[in-house]
Amino acid sequence: MLLRIAWRNIGRNKKRSGIIIGAVTLGLAAGIFLMAFYSGMIEQRVRLAIQNETSHLQVHHPDFRKDYDIKYYLVNGPASQKQIQSQVEVKQAAGRIIIPGMIASPSGSSGITINAVQPEKENAITGLQQKVRAGSYFNPQKENSILISEKLIKKLKLGIGKKTILTFQDSSGNMMAMAYRITGVFKTSNTPFDENNVFVNISDIDSLAGLHHQYNEIAILLHSGSSLKVVQTKLKSLFPEYEILNWQELAPEIALTVSVGEQMVLIFMGIILLALAFGIINTMLMAILERTREIGMLLALGMNRLRIFQMVLWETVLLVLAGCPFGIGIALAAIGITHQTGIRFKKFSEVYASFGYNDVIFPELNLRQFLIIMILVILTAVLSSLFPAWRALRLKPAVAMRK
């Protein structure tokens, strides 16, 4: 009966209830869509980081990452790679030699990281071939070819077919230099990465670097990110002599972005809900004021204070919940459409790329985030009802009925 009274009370002042329901609809739609937008953005950043930079897991010599000295390579790298590849959760494992070095052209030089890769396996992990915008990917018939980025080619005033010199230290600490011919120009959605990385075929550099058929990094792509921890644990027990890190450990700044991004959305959602709460409190106080006499009568007849409290609480929660289907509907429709089409920020593509983001965002929302929002909305309704309910509870029947 309390629920029935509360629900019907919402219809007593249609205009006022309509305004609150409208506010809940707008607030919720904006909040959910914003959360989906940020979620899509963060998800994309993580996906790109895994794809371009870290993979799901990486295997190194325990000392390699201290100063990226190539003398710390993986003993029995190829055998380890084979064993890793045989794990059912592993989609692809690729061996790499990572060498800090310099790239030089007649017009300048630049500090870079030389990524010596297994072309086919690397492509299976990072999709490097698709990122080649001009020229071609590695060709087994062409030795000493190099892929460099659009940014770097402009900076060094180079072009496809031109030669460039890579200088680096080999595993014994000797300075080595080698000329490579530019066969392809790549572009990822991460400008800093593009400026600092070049790719060569591992077979063109391993002997020169002093690592004959060995690697100092094995990158691993999994079929599903959900098996990350399981595979990491399994590999740690298989290769106790190696350091095996997941993407969150390899790029803690991205893990931080995920957590900060979620917190920011929650803060934003909190601001929306706070504004909504004031509207709800105001509306319910007006309702209590208008119904002072009626509440006095209910108290007089024998409705105890707990029931009065429940009635106000139900009314507030129902008022808020009445707006939820519209808000959720609008948000889900908007997310559904934009998830297909994407939201393009063409004007800001350079800015986005400088932070490692694509300029097209595909909003997405998972069940967990949706439930968080719903819990926050209901919590807002409950908290907003407390003050009006308290005011109602303070009424004395004899005084209230004289109003």
Place this chain on the structure above:
Amino acid sequence: MKNNNTVIDAHNLVRVYDEKTVPIYALNRVHLHIERGEFTAIKGPSGSGKTTLLNMLGGLDSPTEGFVEINGTNITKLKGNKLIDFRLNNIGFVFQSYNLVPVLTARENVEFIMLLQKRPTSEIKKRVNELLQQVGLSEKAGKRPSELSGGQQQRIAVARALAPKPQFILADEPTANLDSVSAGNLLDIMAKLNKEENMTFIFSTHDQRVIDRARRVITLEDGKIVADTAPASTEHTHYETS
């Protein structure tokens, strides 16, 4: 003088408003004894303390001095939900401006009190049907208060007051907003309930039609009982003023 038939025993009731500035005595040492089955009107000019007295008897307000016993329970000592629950189970109220819950139908307004008492559904249904029949509004059961006339609303209010099977019904100027036909009908219903079910009614009123039908008339002036025309059958009822 208390006996087994005593429903209300009010002792030395004083109610002072604005105690700290200029004290106003709304009730001034009122003693009142009501027995089961009485049909009593409390009359007096505006400001004489009728509503204040009714509020005291109904546990809606606390006296500054004195106390009220209902069926041997000192309700002046009851606080909060205990007092509310006592009212729910022992006292029926009929108000001047009907005071039905506007969002509930006539049937729901009557049901509602019994639901608060947590009575079984079958009992509620049966009693509500009986009560609506008694007040002659069975066919209006599904109507909301706004769809009923003033007289019909007040009859629903009487049915609601009777629903919890109270010890007595307090009616604060129940006919004040009714035309003479509706007021007559309402009084007929109340008189019938009093006669057939021995239900105790206590009215505060200005309305001569009510006063004429009452078997006992108490007159209040300036917070004091100045007359109590108790019939012979209830002559043990007493009043005192100071």
